[in-house]
Amino acid sequence: MRSMEDTNRKQLHLQDLAALTAAHQPGEACTACAALVCPGWESMPGGFDTSSLVRVGTLRQADDKEPTLEEYHPRGTRSWSADAPIAPAFFPYNRCDAWQCGTCGRAFLRYTEYGGYYQDERIRELQAGLLDAAAPPAKG
Secondary structure (H helix, E strand, C coil): CHHHCCCCCCCCCCCHHHHHHCCCCCCCCCCCCCHCCCCCCCCCCCCHHHHHHEEEEEECCCCCCCCCCCCCCCCCCCCCCCCCCCCCCCCCCHCCCCEEEECCCCEEEEEEEEECCEEEEEEECHHHHHCCCCCCCCCC
């Protein structure tokens, strides 16, 4: 029997992410996900009811046991920058799952940052204009 954690682990690709962003039609603010709408990475708001989100797939490569920790910032951005590229082959995107608001369909990426003494669940709104197909050099 598959666990709930294993469900909705469909491997997503760049074109899938673009389709997810197209599925959301901007309009009035959605009360179910308004607290999550942020252009860059943010910590998941404390007390947010995550049951309003539906996991739609993953960017994790099942056959890559050690995904790169290299980040991709060709324009001098940083991880927290609102205009940082969303490059699925690079950290942290290579450890993300994609989620959608069950009410309005807005798409988000989520991952967990593991620090020395803490875990921080992070979330970022998926934006089509920031999608980037760049890939790190092949592993030798």
